[in-house]
Amino acid sequence: MISEDELSRYKRQIMIFGEEGQEKLKNAKIFVAGAGGLGSPVLYYLAAAGVGTLVVADRDKIELSNLNRQILHRSADIGYEKVFSARDKLTALNPEIEVITFDGTIDSSSAERIVGDADGIVDAMDNFATRYVLNETAVDKSIPLFHGAVRGFHGQATTIVPGETGCLSCLFPNAAPAEVSPVLGTTPAIIGSIQANEVIKYLTGRGRLLTNRLFIWDGLEAESTIMPFAKNPKCTVCAGRK
Numbered sequence: 443m444i445s446e447d448e449l450s451r452y453k454r455q456i457m458i459f460g461e462e463g464q465e466k467l468k469n470a471k472i473f474v475a476g477a478g479g480l481g482s483p484v485l486y487y488l489a490a491a492g493v494g495t496l497v498v499a500d501r502d503k504i505e506l507s508n509l510n511r512q513i514l515h516r517s518a519d520i521g522y523e524k525v526f527s528a529r530d531k532l533t534a535l536n537p538e539i540e541v542i543t544f545d546g547t548i549d550s551s552s553a554e555r556i557v558g559d560a561d562g563i564v565d566a567m568d569n570f571a572t573r574y575v576l577n578e579t580a581v582d583k584s585i586p587l588f589h590g591a592v593r594g595f596h597g598q599a600t601t602i603v604p605g606e607t608g609c610l611s612c613l614f615p616n617a618a619p620a621e622v623s624p625v626l627g628t629t630p631a632i633i634g635s636i637q638a639n640e641v642i643k644y645l646t647g648r649g650r651l652l653t654n655r656l657f658i659w660d661g662l663e664a665e666s667t668i669m670p671f672a673k674n675p676k677c678t679v680c681a682g683r684k
């Protein structure tokens with residue numbers, strides 16, 4: 443049930459998708475991998491919209507060099523675990539939601555357990571090794587993966603619905619090399635907002651998802667392009683699976 447306070451808090455979006463849509467958000471659990479540049483806008487907007495349970499996973503502590511883009515965290519938070527900083531900010535923004543933290547590494551031995559019974563996974567990571575683990579977990583559990591990645595002024599996003607669309611390995615069979623890449627804060631702000639928008643569309647059943655399409659953002663030219671892609675029948679992760 444939606445309380446009087448919640449009716450007021452979410453009034454302007456209930457005008458879009460009704461109390462029924464708000465209930466769907468409230469009853470949802472979303473796993474967000476990463477509380478950094480992409481995770482900050484994703485988590486802020488999902489918390490503000492009233493997604494009932496957010497599971498935040500990150501193994502890092504806050505460093506000074508994070509603060510040009512990781513807007514969940516503040517100068518006074520340096521040295522503090524990102525997941526606890528995230529929990530503090532998100533529950534201050536919206537005490538109606540629950541924030542569950544996982545302060546550790548996401549790998550093939552932990553992913554199944556920490557994703558648990560989540561309704562979707564947001565890829566707010568900065569490396570492909572973890573992205574592939576998230577992709578396999580999403581395919582195994584048959585839950586969507588909301589992918590985002592950024593570099594400099596450039597970013598990309600896509601929504602993967604296992605069984606219906608190509609997966610991350612269909613799109614990128616080979617990992618980009620791990621590196622410390624340049625990032626301007628506005629790039630993850632744009633891409634993370636698209637990921638959060640996709641999660642809200644998926645949960646409320648509104649609009650057309652960014653499926654089988656890679657959204658590519660060029661912030662220097664202020665241009666976006668859409669690259670269509672399809673399921674790879676020889677994909678090592680999703681071929682032959684529901």
Ligand SMILES: [Zn+2]
Nearest residue numbers: 609612677680
């Ligand atoms: Zn695949």
